[in-house]
Amino acid sequence: MATITEQFESLQSRSQHALRDRSAVDCIRIQVGSATCENAAGAREVYEEFRKHVAASGRDDIMLHQTGCTGRCSREPIVGILAPAKMPVKYQHVTRELVHEIFTQHILGEEPLWDKVLDGPISEPAQHEILYCQSRRCDLPGPSPLAELLPEKLRQAGVAEGTVRVTAASCFGACGKEEVGTCAHLLVRPDKTLYRIHNEEELDEVIRQHVVGGQVVQPLTVPGKTVGRKFFEIYGDVAFFNRQTRVALRHNGVIDPESIEEYFHYRGFEAMRTVLTRNDPKWVIDEVTRSKLRGRGGGGYPTGLKWKMGHEAKDPVKYLICNADEGDPGAFMDRSMLESDPLNVVEGMIIGAFAIGAEQGYFYVRAEYPMAIRRLENAIARCREWGVLGENILGSGVRFDLEIRLGAGAFVCGEETALIHSIEGERGQPRVRPPYPTERGLWGHPTVINNVETFANIPAVINYGADWFARIGTDSSGGTKVFALAGKVQHTGLVEVPMGTTLREIVETIGGGTTTGTAIKAVQTGGPAGGCIPAKWLDTPVDFDTLSRAGSIMGSGGMIVLDETDCMVDIAKFFMTFSEDESCGKCTPCREGTKRMLEILERITQGHGVPDDLDKLERLGRLMKNASLCGLGRAAPNPVLSTLEHYRDEYLAHVTDKQCPACKCVALLYYEIISEKCVGCTVCARNCPVTCIDGERRKPHVIDQARCIKCGKCFEVCRFDAVARK
Amino acid sequence: MSTTTDNWPEVQATAREALGEDIAALIDACREDEHPESRLIGVLHKVQETFGYLGEKQLDAVAQLLQVPAAKVAGVAGFYHFFRLTPRGKYVIHVCMGTACYVKGAERVAQKFMEELGISWGETSTDRVFTLEGSRCLGTCGLAPVVMIGDDVHGNVTADQVPIILDTYLKRAK
Numbered sequence: 057m058a059t060i061t062e063q064f065e066s067l068q069s070r071s072q073h074a075l076r077d078r079s080a081v082d083c084i085r086i087q088v089g090s091a092t093c094e095n096a097a098g099a100r101e102v103y104e105e106f107r108k109h110v111a112a113s114g115r116d117d118i119m120l121h122q123t124g125c126t127g128r129c130s131r132e133p134i135v136g137i138l139a140p141a142k143m144p145v146k147y148q149h150v151t152r153e154l155v156h157e158i159f160t161q162h163i164l165g166e167e168p169l170w171d172k173v174l175d176g177p178i179s180e181p182a183q184h185e186i187l188y189c190q191s192r193r194c195d196l197p198g199p200s201p202l203a204e205l206l207p208e209k210l211r212q213a214g215v216a217e218g219t220v221r222v223t224a225a226s227c228f229g230a231c232g233k234e235e236v237g238t239c240a241h242l243l244v245r246p247d248k249t250l251y252r253i254h255n256e257e258e259l260d261e262v263i264r265q266h267v268v269g270g271q272v273v274q275p276l277t278v279p280g281k282t283v284g285r286k287f288f289e290i291y292g293d294v295a296f297f298n299r300q301t302r303v304a305l306r307h308n309g310v311i312d313p314e315s316i317e318e319y320f321h322y323r324g325f326e327a328m329r330t331v332l333t334r335n336d337p338k339w340v341i342d343e344v345t346r347s348k349l350r351g352r353g354g355g356g357y358p359t360g361l362k363w364k365m366g367h368e369a370k371d372p373v374k375y376l377i378c379n380a381d382e383g384d385p386g387a388f389m390d391r392s393m394l395e396s397d398p399l400n401v402v403e404g405m406i407i408g409a410f411a412i413g414a415e416q417g418y419f420y421v422r423a424e425y426p427m428a429i430r431r432l433e434n435a436i437a438r439c440r441e442w443g444v445l446g447e448n449i450l451g452s453g454v455r456f457d458l459e460i461r462l463g464a465g466a467f468v469c470g471e472e473t474a475l476i477h478s479i480e481g482e483r484g485q486p487r488v489r490p491p492y493p494t495e496r497g498l499w500g501h502p503t504v505i506n507n508v509e510t511f512a513n514i515p516a517v518i519n520y521g522a523d524w525f526a527r528i529g530t531d532s533s534g535g536t537k538v539f540a541l542a543g544k545v546q547h548t549g550l551v552e553v554p555m556g557t558t559l560r561e562i563v564e565t566i567g568g569g570t571t572t573g574t575a576i577k578a579v580q581t582g583g584p585a586g587g588c589i590p591a592k593w594l595d596t597p598v599d600f601d602t603l604s605r606a607g608s609i610m611g612s613g614g615m616i617v618l619d620e621t622d623c624m625v626d627i628a629k630f631f632m633t634f635s636e637d638e639s640c641g642k643c644t645p646c647r648e649g650t651k652r653m654l655e656i657l658e659r660i661t662q663g664h665g666v667p668d669d670l671d672k673l674e675r676l677g678r679l680m681k682n683a684s685l686c687g688l689g690r691a692a693p694n695p696v697l698s699t700l701e702h703y704r705d706e707y708l709a710h711v712t713d714k715q716c717p718a719c720k721c722v723a724l725l726y727y728e729i730i731s732e733k734c735v736g737c738t739v740c741a742r743n744c745p746v747t748c749i750d751g752e753r754r755k756p757h758v759i760d761q762a763r764c765i766k767c768g769k770c771f772e773v774c775r776f777d778a779v780a781r782k
Numbered sequence: 783m784s785t786t787t788d789n790w791p792e793v794q795a796t797a798r799e800a801l802g803e804d805i806a807a808l809i810d811a812c813r814e815d816e817h818p819e820s821r822l823i824g825v826l827h828k829v830q831e832t833f834g835y836l837g838e839k840q841l842d843a844v845a846q847l848l849q850v851p852a853a854k855v856a857g858v859a860g861f862y863h864f865f866r867l868t869p870r871g872k873y874v875i876h877v878c879m880g881t882a883c884y885v886k887g888a889e890r891v892a893q894k895f896m897e898e899l900g901i902s903w904g905e906t907s908t909d910r911v912f913t914l915e916g917s918r919c920l921g922t923c924g925l926a927p928v929v930m931i932g933d934d935v936h937g938n939v940t941a942d943q944v945p946i947i948l949d950t951y952l953k954r955a956k
Contacts, residue, residue: 093922093925093935096922096925096928096934096936097925129922129924129925383918383919384919385918386919386923387921387923388919388923388924423827423864424864424918424920424921425921426933461824462823462824463864464862464863464864465864465918466862478823480820481817481820482854482858483858483861484861484862542882543881543882543885543886548882548923548924548926549924580881583881616881616882616885618885627885630881630884631881640861
């Protein structure tokens with residue numbers, strides 16, 4: 057009988073064989089994104105247009121490649137062109153018309169359209185680019201930091217200005233235990249060479265030989281493949297990504313999510329092979345524990361500990377569940393991972409199942425994500441075909457199979473006991489814990505439930521080592537976290553950064569600040585269970601503990617940026633509306649509490665609030681926190697309590713002055729025409745839907761306040777700023 | 783198949799007819815499962831996919847064929863937001879009311895849909911073409927505000943675009 061390694065190697069060579077055409081060295085690759093968001097932005101038409109162009113050109117060295125989504129939502133559709141020995145070029149907002157230009161000028165004419173590239177326009181492309189890791193552990197021991205040293209050294213070497221671009225990047229994942237603080241890492245492109253340098257002399261050597269001379273300095277290169285390196289090779293030229301560390305998202309937007317061959321090519325199932333070869337569940341649990349990986353679904357419970365409990369449970373039947381019921385409004389990382397790299401999550405689950413001893417696993421996915429479901433179905437079918445799921449995986453004797461179960465739009469099903477009920481075909485209502493699911497879960501058997509992102513990290517932990525993973529994050533929490541950046545921020549999309557990165561870095565440096573250029577007012581994290589973190593606390597390093605100290609939670613990683621035009625009472629009301637609607641009705645504190653809190657908030661935003669209301673909100677909120685049955689009820693008051701704490705004056709303005717400082721709450725608004733500014737152009741009167749604006753031509757107009765419905769149309773259309781909104 | 787009704791062949795025939803052969807066959811397959819009742823939600827998804835909503839007749843038929851109490855089927859169908867108990871228009875307009883869409887003005891877009899169609903949340907236009915639904919986060923926050931009509935996702939929608947969008951679907955419906 058063939059050993060596990062032999063079987064694995066035969067699968068690897070099978071995938072290499074299938075890929076041979078695709079990965080030909082002299083092939084030009086056109087990468088087009090294909091996730092829900094990419095398709096909504098028009099990626100399907102773009103792909104089809106490229107297909108026609110490739111066919112019409114008759115060239116067989118041009119390959120069209122479907123990838124997932126990199127999480128650069130505001131610039132989609134994104135198209136990447138990878139030509140041999142050239143810097144990769146990525147285009148943003150590609151349309152069918154632009155496809156023709158890209159194809160004729162760039163691909164056939166070899167002249168990239170620098171004004172259309174992602175985060176462009178770039179005027180003069182550099183010949184080389186040096187990316188250096190800016191993480192705090194990665195620098196030369198000398199006095200001057202690399203950031204200063206590099207331009208200086210390049211000047212000394214006589215490199216002409218503008219021919220070499222120096223870029224700060226995030227961790228390449230090449231650091232080992234023994235190297236911390238003694239060396240730095242550089243990636244030189246377009247040759248994609250990763251160097252490890254220990255002193256200035258070695259830096260000189262790289263610049264002299266490689267940058268000037270064009271010769272790779274072999275002794276200084278980092279051997280082997282490192283995590284995120286493929287990603288940097290393909291995507292690293294864009295500032296948005298350079299500041300990120302991609303672990304869970306390392307394949308997103310890089311590989312074809314529907315091809316198991318490509319997944320094998322990117323070290324796919326290597327972690328699974330390691331685990332099966334070692335054949336020791338305790339070792340796996342120990343690695344995961346040492347990696348300090350904590351549950352990414354929001355709770356932050358140490359994954360290793362949960363697995364240990366699952367492993368120790370005495371029951372021959374155990375279950376493993378992947379919670380992909382991503383219900384937080386404003387979070388979409390799970391969808392992106394399932395649509396762009398589903399096999400990675402499946403591999404994480406196989407390893408988890410081996411560790412706890414489960415033979416059956418379930419994916420609980422939202423029905424609202426049809427594409428994620430399709431990709432997942434495909435991934436599971438491929439895995440069964442290739443013998444990595446099912447009976448006797450890789451001949452190891454291990455048995456594990458997966459089944460998809462659909463949610464049906466109930467937010468509370470993200471709670472683990474409610475989720476179990478839902479899989480059992482019941483209403484998704486939670487029950488009292490303990491017993492925890494690790495003792496009594498699905499159909500009464502021990503059950504371990506982890507989030508999509510947690511599983512996505514597992515293969516990386518095994519492949520690159522627990523120590524490496526633990527070192528990326530903070531003392532109490534290892535690794536990275538994916539955030540879904542949305543709201544009033546310039547670059548919306550997925551951001552993966554090490555635990556402990558500050559909010560400012562995420563929102564301002566990577567996110568590019570607000571769309572309007574105005575100041576950030578607050579950042580809402582954790583969805584309806586989280587709170588608002590005021591701008592003055594932007595320097596808070598983000599991890600589970602710091603966020604909860606700031607009155608919010610990590611949650612699943614939704615991050616909504618709010619600016620001065622957002623009313624905090626309105627935001628609190630928005631989340632309470634959500635929680636009230638989603639409360640399952642089983643326990644009284646949550647069912648009644650959300651209802652009453654919403655009533656009070658509605659009263660306040662309608663201008664009928666009384667000062668006593670604020671105390672009532674606080675009292676009710678505290679009661680719900682203490683007495684609710686599950687996490688939904690316990691966390692539902694958070695948005696209200698945190699805004700009450702940080703923005704009490706805004707609440708008071710609504711209650712006592714009957715004013716909304718952000719001019720958001722319609723009932724409290726008041727439009728007035730400033731007669732000195734009004735020129736009598738009649739535009740407002742003509743646009744008013746209830747014709748409540750009177751006035752003669754060329755004379756100041758007046759709004760009839762009794763009839764005004766406060767729609768704000770006059771405010772929008774006035775070109776002379778003569779309409780005041782108060 | 784163990785049953786409790788003495789007119790089982792008759793009940794079964796009515797139920798199979800109400801659901802159609804595809805769904806009936808799916809339920810037969812589910813009954814082979816170790817935990818048949820756990821397949822209820824999946825079956826209801828299939829019914830809604832086929833009929834557009836979960837009618838009383840269909841719910842009753844599912845209860846009979848899957849041998850799950852009718853009260854439980856109704857309870858599950860009523861509990862989850864995704865399931866509809868009334869008929870819907872040809873195109874269902876989902877206006878995303880997630881946080882990102884909300885702060886980017888989804889409410890005004892929804893308002894415009896209501897004005898144009900003369901219907902409110904959950905209602906269907908008199909010509910049975912459109913149903914308006916407020917949706918949970920569709921997970922495409924980067925394109926906020928987002929509206930999903932049928933299977934098409936429209937991003938960065940403004941109130942001004944609403945009449946144009948409706949027009950395209952109206953033409954398609956004819």
